[in-house]
Amino acid sequence: MTLPLDDSLLDDRLLAAIEATAVELAQLGGTEIRAALGGMLRVKYKGLEDDPTHLKDPVSEVDGRVETLIRERLSERFPDHDIVGEEFDQRPALGHDFIWAVDPIDGTANFINGFPLFASSVGVLYRGCPIVGALWCSTSHALEPGVYHATARPDAGAGSDGVKFNGAPLNHSPNPAVRRRLGGEPRASAKPVFGWDGRKTGSAAIECAFVAAGLLDMAWFERPNIWDVAGGMALVRASGRQALERNDEGWQAFDGFAGEEAEPGGWSAPVAIGSAAALEEFSRNW
Template sequence: MTATAPDDALLAEIENVAVELAQLGGAEIRAALGGMMVVKYKGVEEDPTHFKDPVSQVDGRVEALIRARLAEKFPDHDIVGEEMDHRPGLGHDYIWAVDPIDGTANFINGFPLFASSVGVLYRGRPIVGAVWCSTSHVLEPGVYHAAVGHSVRFNGAALETRSNPSIRRRLGGEPRASRQSTLGWDGRKTGSAAIECAFVAAGLLEMAWFERPNIWDVAGGMALCLAAGHDAAEWRDEAWMPFADFAQPGADAGDWSAPLAFGKRESVASFIATERP
């Protein structure tokens, strides 16, 4: 049976649960930080020298907790996460895209930039996002969250962003630390796509772009950026196209991956006019 489009009451309920799940992830991360955790590396069985995709025991535990809680609250919704093999197709009306720890390499090394991200899609389009960040615009951990059609909030409070007109060069999220943009901002690489998404929504970054993120890396942050009124573009068919949704006919939700750029309208327009992945 096809679900109806979410009204404001359902959006509010979904947002509340998304915030709860992001906070759950943040609590588990903080409790484990600094401990002697077990760390494994994806792909090391095929290549013993492959140490590029770490996963801690906390990643799996957080995703399992989130899945269990979501099954209680919205049993008819599906979920795609980084750590478990279940990959629903985008034919489901509601899909939750979850990254229990985004920035795991930072986390296991104690480098304090990481996040726990929850994004909710309705027929492939982001409608709710909640991203717990290890730090924020107020130098405190907390959750940036929003539902489509409503403003971005931080820990439940309205988020007010103002640009200082005396700052002539802003900051932009770049996938390579050595690369410097020629479009009027200084590049920054945090090691966490979810944090960069949240920082764009919060006005700390002018824009950000990613060479090939996974859906769980950016679904929550994309919902935040759309709620903030930003533009987004996706690279497909050898061109930048306006982002519409994550839908891929005949493909699993977990299979989506494409170059993605989003941020302030004028910055995104300048970027896609000159840059190629």
Template structure:
């Protein structure tokens, strides 16, 4: 099943507008950190009422515009759509740890998925006012300018974002980080998987690897990297949409070497 051009264009424009408005809400609350409290869903898994507020805003506006569509949100908003309609996959604030601690590196992430394909990706960083957008088959942009992955072809000159979370176990995450560093890479971790992937798409990073990442953290970024000419492992091959999966995304010039170095069990290439 595919969306016709008009339906896809309508959703693409709506995703950009809603991501921007949601970012304005998050940005205002970030600048007044006394206006919200911080809690935890689990170890190092931050939650603020701003996450919930922004997710409700996005879910409401998408439902009003596209009542037949499904919705999956990090903070629990969910709705089953018609089989012929896309499902929106949303992280209201990707980088909540940064947001909660006053570090200005977080974003709004919105993706639309249909038939195991990411049709639309929108990532908005309200602090630096950068809007990353991608449509399947139509390229990727930041603030309207076309972006491409880097031309890097050697890991020894590559900057690789290494995602980490408590789900996979500390030892395995440290081992992955160690393999990347021993390969000669500069390994970074920014605390926002979505922005990490957007930076790969824009050529600011050369790759992103993570042993397990959730769909709401990565699908908009997956669309961006693919449309910017990069390689992305097949995140949706299994049950990645509901349960998460491993992920490697990178510039084509480092693909083979990075896949070998990452050596992530269960990765679908």
């Protein structure tokens, strides 16, 4: 992933402040989620007014509450930054250097059913490039909830700062005795197609974090929204793994969420993340 950008507005103190705030906001989401888990939540489904059979996009009362809290804190900490989130229709205006992309609960269907795979995702873009990610995940490599987080400067290349979990550097080395790794897929498949065993978690953010942590060798998403993967893409960059985006010319290196004329909040495209070898096989056979 090569994203050459002018980073004249960035310095180490600013990036540290942004990452610290992103971690705080992701943890806030996790705290609200854990407090509500198991309760009698109010749940509605997007698009149900137009189609009474549409039950694919649930939203709980917690989703809206968490995003409201995040927006309030960001307006205090970084009033000149813009924000795009899943639960509000407001979209960033063109011309903002910094945009926060927030998914208060990624994996809401899992959450409302008590299936323990969901996340609260916070990503920060600098001129379309994912530079900071903080993902509170309901479980982790350590078998406990926590925040995967990282800063990936646009000028430093992949793997610039590494991924941390709850503030500690994450050092995960795959076991060489394991000859078939795992890959996150949007649909469960009874018949393995690629050189890994497919897994469907129901949360793009969880899968991004697990790819960055080395738990999944790769993952791909059919058409995520920007808030689903913005934080995760920053983790992928910081981990040294790669990302592809599919366009009319096939699978190409991911080059940011928007060009100079595009609206970042409107981005949606097929993407794949993972090790170079896994992505080469995937792009060749998909």
